[in-house]
Amino acid sequence: MSHEHAFHQVIDPTVVSELRNDKTLGFDLGSRTSKAVLLADGKLHTAIIPTGIYMQQTADKLFARILKQSGYARDQVRYIVGTGYGRIALSFDEIPSKVVTEISCHAMGAHFLNAKVKSIVDIGGQDSKAIKVDTRNGKVVEFIMNDKCAAGTGRFLEKAANLLGLTVEELGQAALQADKPSDISSQCVVFAESELISLNARGERRENIAAGIHLATARRVKNLVNRLGLEPDLVFSGGVSNNIGMWKALEDLLGHSISKVKLDTVYAGALGASILAQKTLAGEEVAEKLRPGKTSNLAASASAN
């Protein structure tokens, strides 16, 4: 897959004119993979690497990767927005930056990929979210987040794939070959693991187990989605979004199709971050919210009085 796209190739034509020439970078440091999107001179560049233990090192590595791919120099980047669970640790001495939550970034990113999008299902490595989006501006209207249990997240799918001796990608493909999806009843990832072992021991087809796993995960997500009453156009984003088995299970359970966009939606968060960086430069967003460790203006002014 190409790492470089002209804006008009991937961005929704109704909003593409809102993008500027400013060179901005969005980092989405997820629990499993870290993504970057660089917007520069009418083009969108992407990079992805596994998330390491140290977030700053991961960000620096990702930064170097995307600069190498795009041919730009570090000092040409005018603003950075960091998002994802590793966002807090980010720091870029010479480049202005801020952090924004992945919820706002996914909404903005999805909006620019499909301006009609009203709803997002975002399944990442350690949580899943349902987000309602304002079609006028890509801002979040409402959201809900499941982080209580690993079931319903990418981590569960990884664990299940391991138990079946498959990669996550193979697990998704296998699910499409199922003739009778297994009934995975447990709502708890720990007990679900026992069920998988039992099903395996009984000689159940791996394809059926794989489909059962995706349906079990999708059921949890469906309940989350139902709470917000999501409606089409619906975009599926996050690290699990390119799992074809999960895609099918969600469509089956939700009863309507998921909108396809022209960019791999694992980049939706990083794209949204990069767009928010452009908006910040344009003064449409607050340049810098108070970051940990900094003294508030109020404190400074009041103590001076």
Place this chain on the structure above:
Amino acid sequence: MNIDEVITQRDYLDYTKQVHSYSNAIGRLVELSHSYITDAEEAHKQGKSAIWANGFWETPLLYACGVVPVSFAEMGRLSDKEAMEIAENYYQFPVETCSMVKCVVGQWHRRRGTSIKKILGSSGACEPFNLAWEIMKKEGYEVYNIDVTYRAPGTEGKRLDQLIDFFKNELYGVVEWLTGSREIDEVRLQTEIRRKNRLIHKVKRILELRLSHPFYLKSLPTILLLNIGLTNYFGKPEEFEEVVDELLAELESRPVDQQELDRVIPLVWAGGTGQEFGIYEAIDQAGGSLLGLRTVPIKPYREDVSPVEALVRYLYDNQNGGAAVYSRQIIENEVAKVNARGLVLYGYIGCSFASVDREMWRNYFHQKGIPSINLEGSYQTGAPTGQLMTRVKAFIEMLS
């Protein structure tokens, strides 16, 4: 101190004091919180009468009996991981039990035979707390548990009179337990009620002034002012009132900054206030301000009836306690008063009562177009989880 260095809840207090270095009154308020439990225990060692109490409507009665109410919830709030582990491992509390109760139990365990011995409980508390008091009896604590009756919506006339008589009798029982006699010094009680009313009036004025100065008194000290300050006075009534007066003077003399008013995102906080001080910090840093709180004092104590009846009436007339439907009215008033853009619904993990309330409120306010966020957090020490912080920040970004 940098926010990155904050590890414990006590660190948060130090950090808060530093952030508010422009205000002598807020610094003193934080100090009162910091020293509350240790000073009360020390005073008890020196011969001052003190008891562990919830500290709400009964505070004037306790002070009138010459007894310092020491909030066991506050002891738990400034707790540590070991207290929680004592509850889970020594007393075998299930992990899913309310972390607030576990922290308190762990702290009482540590203090067996070395600190304040009396605990005033009430049936108005949740079942895990009632269980905790039973356990503490076996650990040598002297527990006195009173029945706090509930006034259902619409209860008036003869039924209300019966409730009042019943509860008066319970109060005389408390006095007998504390002093050995059922005699109540009504003059002293009246004085304490007047003190309380005076403080309620002053704190309400501070909350009104916060609408014009939303970032002066940030979230954590506001909660300290209301939850422990106004309920128990941190065990030091005169000193607390001095701090309140000083804070009032600071706010009254401060010019209004229009820029602050333009950028503030007014929020209402409904539900418990746990130990996760980092959430308040996240709200402040994101530009939010908790201008409305469910725990605001609604009504003063009546001064046109006998002081004992005033205590009883306060409980029955004040809609701050009891059913979710009462609390909802308070929240609704707060939303209107501060022109709130959002509602933060917070409860402790394992508190099934609060989770039902929050869900009811969420639906109600959602229908009225007030967005809300439903947070579940822990009472135990340490920083909030990353996901919890993400929710808080995303919510405020959404409202920006």
